[in-house]
Amino acid sequence: MEIEIRELKDDRLKFFLSGATPEFVNSLRRAILQEIPVMAVDEVDFMANDSVVDDEILAHRLGQVPLHTPEGYLLPSECDCRDGRCSNCSVSLTLKTEGPSLVKSGILESSDTEVVPASDSFPLTRLGEGQKLELMAIARLGFGKDHPNWQPALASYKYMPIFGWKKDGCTLCGDCVEACPPDLLEIADDEVVINDLEECTMCKACVDACPEGAIDIDQDSSKFIFKVESFGCMSPVRILEKAAEVLKEKCEDFIGGTERF
Numbered sequence: 258m259e260i261e262i263r264e265l266k267d268d269r270l271k272f273f274l275s276g277a278t279p280e281f282v283n284s285l286r287r288a289i290l291q292e293i294p295v296m297a298v299d300e301v302d303f304m305a306n307d308s309v310v311d312d313e314i315l316a317h318r319l320g321q322v323p324l325h326t327p328e329g330y331l332l333p334s335e336c337d338c339r340d341g342r343c344s345n346c347s348v349s350l351t352l353k354t355e356g357p358s359l360v361k362s363g364i365l366e367s368s369d370t371e372v373v374p375a376s377d378s379f380p381l382t383r384l385g386e387g388q389k390l391e392l393m394a395i396a397r398l399g400f401g402k403d404h405p406n407w408q409p410a411l412a413s414y415k416y417m418p419i420f421g422w423k424k425d426g427c428t429l430c431g432d433c434v435e436a437c438p439p440d441l442l443e444i445a446d447d448e449v450v451i452n453d454l455e456e457c458t459m460c461k462a463c464v465d466a467c468p469e470g471a472i473d474i475d476q477d478s479s480k481f482i483f484k485v486e487s488f489g490c491m492s493p494v495r496i497l498e499k500a501a502e503v504l505k506e507k508c509e510d511f512i513g514g515t516e517r518f
């Protein structure tokens with residue numbers, strides 16, 4: 258199996274994965290979506306809320322704020338404390354403010370400076386003149402399979418496209434070039450060529466447009482274009498590493514016959 262990094266940013270990773278099966282690649286995608294523990298607000302105590310947004314909706318919004326997740330925290334199920342509020346398994350984020358203002362995620366004060374919102378600009382609610390908002394939110398580790406608030410990223414893949422063109426029969430009419438929605442085809446040196454093959458959506462508009470049947474689009478089922486788009490809990494590379502660890506653990510458990518599944 259080989260990985261070729263195509264794009265790497267703070268919140269985004271794109272790579273080619275070759276020599277793998279569709280089942281493995283889908284397992285990797287599902288591990289990213291569901292099996293990586295990250296921090297998210299799980300419980301909110303309201304001391305005051307004069308805003309137009311109800312407690313329940315505001316708590317839901319707080320749960321959707323991605324939080325930076327460092328190593329070292331325990332899952333509530335692994336912690337010895339009974340209420341899931343100790344410093345080993347939880348972080349408290351407090352908020353106390355008075356309007357008029359647009360209340361954003363940056364106003365939350367965390368008990369751990371490493372567990373903070375991935376962005377300060379997520380809007381929570383708006384307060385009018387003299388309206389108060391005071392709350393304490395408890396963040397804990399959790400899994401995307403239990404609630405999307407704990408999903409660390411979007412993960413997706415597609416097969417590597419295969420573009421085929423037959424010189425015999427092609428009249429270079431250019432219909433395929435016109436038909437391609439992402440505008441990837443061109444005629445160069447009396448040949449139809451594709452630029453940026455990985456951007457091909459395999460819609461086959463070029464195949465349908467060609468009156469001579471000179472174009473063929475197929476897919477390579479052993480080579481994939483994989484994307485990870487982090488919500489900000491951790492870097493996309495770390496997310497991929499953790500997903501690989503999860504798959505490795507699952508395989509070892511399966512081979513060992515334990516009942517993790």
Ligand SMILES: [Zn+2]
Binds near residue numbers: 337341343344
């Ligand atoms: Zn605890």
